[in-house]
Amino acid sequence: MIGVFTLIPMVxxxxxxxxxxxxxxxxxxxHWVGFENYRTxxxxxxxxxxxxxxxxxxxxxxxxxxxxxxxxxxxxxxPKLKGQSLVRVILFSTYVIPTVxxxxxxxxxxxxGYGPLSTMLQAIGIAPPAWLSDPSWALVSLVIFNVxxxxxxxxxxxxxxxxxxxxxxxxxxxxxxxxxxxQTWSITIPMLSKTLVFVLLMTFxxxxxxxxxxxxxxxxxxxxxxxxxxxxxxxxAFSYGLAGESSALAxxxxxxxxxxxxVAGAIVKGRRK
Amino acid sequence: MSxxxxxxxxxxxxxxxxxxxxxxxxxxxxxxPLFPMYWLVISAFKTPNEFSQVPxxxxxxxxxxxxxxxxxxxxPFAQSMLNSLIIAGVSTISVLITSVxxxxxxxxxxxxxxxxxxxxxxxxxFLPPIVTLVPLYYLVTSMGLSDTYLGVMLPWLANxxxxxxxxxxxxxxxxxxxxxxxxDGASEFRVVWQFVVPxxxxxxxxxxxxxxVYAWNNFIWPLSILKSEALYPVVLTINRLMSYTMSFQxxxxxxAGALVASLPTLLVFLVAQRVFVQGIASSGxxx
Numbered sequence: 001m002i003g004v005f006t007l008i009p010m011v012x013x014x015x016x017x018x019x020x021x022x023x024x025x026x027x028x029x030x031h032w033v034g035f036e037n038y039r040t041x042x043x044x045x046x047x048x049x050x051x052x053x054x055x056x057x058x059x060x061x062x063x064x065x066x067x068x069x070x071x072x073x074x075x076x077x078x079p080k081l082k083g084q085s086l087v088r089v090i091l092f093s094t095y096v097i098p099t100v101x102x103x104x105x106x107x108x109x110x111x112x113g114y115g116p117l118s119t120m121l122q123a124i125g126i127a128p129p130a131w132l133s134d135p136s137w138a139l140v141s142l143v144i145f146n147v148x149x150x151x152x153x154x155x156x157x158x159x160x161x162x163x164x165x166x167x168x169x170x171x172x173x174x175x176x177x178x179x180x181x182x183q184t185w186s187i188t189i190p191m192l193s194k195t196l197v198f199v200l201l202m203t204f205x206x207x208x209x210x211x212x213x214x215x216x217x218x219x220x221x222x223x224x225x226x227x228x229x230x231x232x233x234x235x236x237a238f239s240y241g242l243a244g245e246s247s248a249l250a251x252x253x254x255x256x257x258x259x260x261x262x263v264a265g266a267i268v269k270g271r272r273k
Numbered sequence: 274m275s276x277x278x279x280x281x282x283x284x285x286x287x288x289x290x291x292x293x294x295x296x297x298x299x300x301x302x303x304x305x306p307l308f309p310m311y312w313l314v315i316s317a318f319k320t321p322n323e324f325s326q327v328p329x330x331x332x333x334x335x336x337x338x339x340x341x342x343x344x345x346x347x348x349p350f351a352q353s354m355l356n357s358l359i360i361a362g363v364s365t366i367s368v369l370i371t372s373v374x375x376x377x378x379x380x381x382x383x384x385x386x387x388x389x390x391x392x393x394x395x396x397x398x399f400l401p402p403i404v405t406l407v408p409l410y411y412l413v414t415s416m417g418l419s420d421t422y423l424g425v426m427l428p429w430l431a432n433x434x435x436x437x438x439x440x441x442x443x444x445x446x447x448x449x450x451x452x453x454x455x456x457d458g459a460s461e462f463r464v465v466w467q468f469v470v471p472x473x474x475x476x477x478x479x480x481x482x483x484x485x486v487y488a489w490n491n492f493i494w495p496l497s498i499l500k501s502e503a504l505y506p507v508v509l510t511i512n513r514l515m516s517y518t519m520s521f522q523x524x525x526x527x528x529a530g531a532l533v534a535s536l537p538t539l540l541v542f543l544v545a546q547r548v549f550v551q552g553i554a555s556s557g558x559x560x
Contacts (some may be wrong), residue, residue, distance in 0.1 A: 006397045006433075009405035009412065027411060072302055079295050087303045090545050090554075096482075096542040098490040100450060100508045101531035104515070105313040108528065113327045152306065153553070160554030179405060194420045201399070209401035212492045216512060230403040230493075238497055242375045250404045261399060 002079065013254070017247035024241045037248035047249060049224050050268070052231040053139055054208060057228065060143040060206040065154055066200060070152070074188070076128065088159070091152030099212040106145045107217055133216060136227035142213055142226055147191035150206060154199045161195030162188070197268050208257065229253050317341060317529040324525045336387050344514065344530035352503065353510035356535070359422060360495075360506055361488035363443040364429045368484045369477060371431040376439025380449060391440065405495065410497055429488060435480050438556055442476040443469060445547045479552025482545045486538045507534040 021030035041047050072091070075234075076084050092103070109117045110131035113148055118128035126203040169187050178186070189196070214220060214271040220227035229249060239244035316324060320337045323330055344350060379391045402409075409428055410419075418424035446469055454464045470477065492508050499505060504511065511534055514527050542549065 006400060006405065009402065009408035012408035012411070013405055023407070023410075027415075030282045062534045074297055075295065076301070079292070081295055083299065084304075086301055088550060089543075090303050092546075092550060093310075093539060093542060096486045096490075096538040097310075097535045098508050098511075098538065099492065100490075100511045100529075101313065101535045102309070104511070104527055104531045105309050105316070108316060108524070109309055109312060113324050114328055114329045116331075146310070148306065156389055156550055156553050162365075163554075205399055205401060209403045211403065215492070215496070216515070223521050230401075233403055234406065234493060234497065237410075243407050246407055250407070253401070257399065257401070 005027045007055070010254075013247045014251050016020060017251045019244050021243045022241040023237055025244045030243075031225065033244065037244045038252075040245060041252065043250050045243075046224060046227065047232055047245075048228050050220075050249075050254070053225065053227055054229045055145075057139060057143055057210055058204060058207045059139070059180070060148075060269050061146050062200060062203050064143065064147050065151060065203045066196065068147070069151055069154040069158050069199065070189075070192075070196070073162060074184070076155065077159050087153070091155055094132075094149050094171045095153045100216060102145060102149055103213045103216045106141075110141055126153045133222055135223045138222060138226045139217060141202075142210070142218075145213065146207060146210065150203070154203065157199050157202075158192070158195055163197075166190045177272040194268070198262060201264055204260065204264075208253065275317060285480045306537045310356060313528060313532055313535070316525050317532045332534070339527040340525045341533070343526045344533065346509050347405045347517070347526070348508070348514055348530075349502065349505075350510060350533070351529065354533070354537075356422075356504055357489055357508070357534075359504040360425050361485050363422075364488040365484040366425050367430040368425075368432050368435045368474055369481060372435030372439045372480060373470060373473070373477070375431070376443050377438065380443035380446075381448070394433050395437050398437065402413075402428075402498060405491065406497060409494075413498060419498055420504065422504065424498050425495050425504070425506070428494065429491070429545045432484065435484065438476055438480055439473070442473050446472050461546075466480040475548050475555070478545050478548045479556065482541055482549045483553075485541055487525055489538050501503075512532075 005257065016030070018032060018034060018252050020033045020036070021027065051168065075081075076088055076212045107113055112130060112133075113126070117131075121128040131141045132138050169191070170183060173183055173187060209230050210228050212235065214226055214228050214231045215234070218226040220231055223268050229252075233246050235254070236242040315331075315333050317340055318336045318338070319330070319333045320335055320339070323334055379394075380388065401555075413419060413424045414429055416424075416427075418427060450466055450468055450472075454468045459467065489506070490508060491506075494510075495506050495509055495514075499509065502510075506511070511527065511530050514530050
């Protein structure tokens with residue numbers, strides 16, 4: 001089953017990426033073009049912009065998610081506070097809401113004028129940006145609601161990792177006079193490295209395929225500033241019928257994941273030695 | 274789950290201050306996810322006029338059911354909720370069955386190349402569906418299944434994450450139990466059904482919730498494979514509704530629809546949350 005719907009399509013993606021084929025015609029009309037699709041891919045400013053945007057989106061998502069997730073997880077685990085498990089459930093609940101609903105509500109929260117976010121910012125004297133309609137803010141706005149939606153999931157994974165750290169380590173370091181920051185740096189983070197790498201990979205895989213909010217909300221705009229690889233793959237194939245070009249981009253995405261996943265794996269292995 | 278016992282300290286004024294700070298932070302962490310949900314709910318019950326008022330009201334002054342009513346009647350909303358239920362329900366059941374069976378084989382049977390095959394399956398977890406979208410579309414269409422329920426569900430009837438999760442949990446089931454059942458003459462299917470599955474409750478619940486949410490929320494695949502609105506899952510219907518609103522002049526109809534569309538997954542999650550959150554946590558630890 002997985003073979004049929006994963007491996008065969010994967011191989012087909014590679015094959016199609018070397019052909020020219022319009023999705024609106026039978027596959028028998030597909031013809032060989034070699035690396036042509038890849039050449040046009042790297043010449044096409046639209047697609048290059050999509051790759052750049054996706055890279056920025058993934059980078060921002062990761063650098064916000066990991067430290068923030070770690071801090072929240074620590075607050076939910078170390079001090080004994082009432083309501084921690086309730087907060088955990090609340091945090092996670094954003095993950096189960098359909099992205100379409102999240103997108104709709106955030107577009108209203110971001111809305112200038114009647115949106116609450118701009119109203120709140122104005123109340124404390126900050127001039128709100130135009131969020132989704134400003135090319136330099138649109139991508140950041142999308143990162144914010146990606147983090148908002150996914151953070152609870154990662155926090156739960158990190159809390160689970162924290163439960164695996166032997167408590168004696170903290171007590172021993174306390175006797176040595178280590179403070180919270182020192183403990184976090186030399187006990188929590190090293191002991192948590194496996195979990196953190198896992199969360200990093202999940203954040204990476206999840207954010208590199210961002211599609212729903214872009215399709216629903218911005219269609220890649222304004223001025224291409226939120227165009228992403230996934231959106232470009234879907235649009236090239238299903239709106240323009242350019243299956244070959246679309247597949248070339250898909251293969252590029254696949255390679256990027258392979259390389260970065262491999263590097264992450266190698267780092268983890270190197271650490272273990 | 275082990276309970277962390279902090280080293281007791283005397284309640285100095287300093288530690289009391291830090292305790293207050295911790296609670297304030299905790300409250301902020303709860304409010305940030307809750308606020309947009311709150312906004313979703315109140316916006317759904319505002320009148321169109323109140324909705325677009327500047328500055329916004331923080332609670333509906335004149336609560337109205339009209340947006341909700343319009344959302345439910347303007348598009349075939351009930352039908353699309355039913356479609357989502359069918360798609361998510363069947364996918365979930367299928368994934369549960371295939372994952373338990375495959376997980377059992379990977380955990381408790383020895384055969385040549387088993388581990389290699391297992392890691393092959395796990396590797397596909399990291400392959401985003403978008404990479405294979407075009408060939409998948411071609412395959413399903415050439416089977417004559419484009420624009421059918423089966424076509425929407427087919428690629429998601431088995432799933433690498435499910436197999437991985439089940440294998441990790443079934444590894445913990447003691448071999449003695451399985452041996453004893455086999456000695457008693459139970460068939461392999463009965464061994465799985467009567468002896469293994471009951472011990473997997475947290476894993477089964479976790480996977481079921483996960484899959485249901487995933488299938489309910491999946492957007493790009495139904496968008497690509499479906500043409501007739503009669504088969505649309507609710508996420509596509511909301512999208513359809515969104516394209517109406519420019520002319521309708523009231524966006525809170527869409528919001529009301531989004532609220533209704535979110536209820537099933539939220540409900541499933543809340544009912545199962547205790548087991549689910551634990552299951553997700555152990556999936557991370559075991560990975």
